[in-house]
Amino acid sequence: MTSREPQAPRLARLAALIADETRAACLLALLDGRAWTAGELARHAGVAPSTLSEHLGKLVAGGLLAEERQGRHRYVRLADTRTAQLVEDLVAQVSPGARPTPRSLREAGAHSAMARARTCYDHLAGRLGIALTDALTGRGLLRQDTGFALTDAGLGWFAAAGIPLERTGRRPLARACLDWTERRPHLAGVAGAALCRHALETGWCVRIGSERAVKVTAAGERAFLDLLGVEAGSLR
Template sequence: MPLPPTDETSHFPGLARVAALLADPGRAAMLWALMDGSARPAGELTMIAGLSPSAASAHLARLAEGGLLKPEVRGRHRYYRIATAEVAAAIEALMNVAHAAAPAQPATRPARTVPVEMRHARTCYDHMAGEVAVRVFDLLVEGGWLVRNDDDLEVTEQGVARLSNWGVDVKALHARRRRFACTCLDWSERRPHLGGALGAALLERFTLNGWVERASRPRVLRITPLGQHEFDTFVTS
């Protein structure tokens, strides 16, 4: 029996190409470092990946050509960031696959190898992840602010009013081309948190309100005393 065609244009165009880009440990390290939504200079990514400047330059060029990274020129320096929210979501999904496949870790419990502060609250590209984010998402659903439709979410009339009090304009978010709201499986908690444009808007609002701030460690978020009070109030409201 003849083997199936190997031309990647026959089935799932580009899948093998993207998988090959993600398969290299150095490139994976650079991508993971950018999962906080930041733009980092090539030199910093070179050190993170533990590569020579010439090798890192070649890897960054491949990632940019493959559509996974977006380069930005700032003066004499070149910065890189994750190209799109869809790319970030795919990387986060692969992390879920990696954790689920780890034989030493039951799928229903948080990964003990993840630092405590990162399990508690962190960024997932441009929205919040970790224990706090999972709990907030549960409360939004239980409180009737959000209604689940498989992986997609809709905001109820009550939710529109309550989110408006938090400074979130739901109508404006719906007008964006980006996916409005969806569940995102949290790779440390193994439960969903809120993603999409609404998830990003909430993290932005929490930060502007002084409830959440970025820690010195990449991706880690710190819940401020004011934020802890507001989240505790939300639990009991």
């Protein structure tokens, strides 16, 4: 059998897009679900703007990024949830079993804030994401023993909490996303995104700094306790 698999070149070309450290840094930064300008990404990655411009060209051409031009700015974001999920899966694969020792105090602070609570593209992750997922499961709202799906009671909980779940396209309502700090699954999919969006809109959580880390507010602490019995005090 000398016939080369027909999709080998495509697979290699896709992986090559991620196989560069600068482009990988961009994809990781964009996991916050927001749109960044080319200049921001260049500073973030520590390369010349001209270099980063070429990288963006490749990522957009490869379908990993979507771009939107506004005046002299070029905003890019991850193309879709599937792409974000793919990057998360890759990160989970390389997530170290042993936690790496941070080099500086600032890194240590940033790392622990990320481990506490952060967004994973469009849903909540970190210890907060795990705690909410565990609470949903413990109350019979989410079923993990036979797969990963909301129960009928779970559908009712979202409705009662005033969090609308839009059945759009083929995206699953609930889906497991492997957390790279906790190494445990947490809620993603339509329900995960809706919960995160609601938490940010109602002020249960606010973003810290310019990246993915978030923190729980006083209002959020009350809400998570009332609605799910989650003690989120340590995640403030």
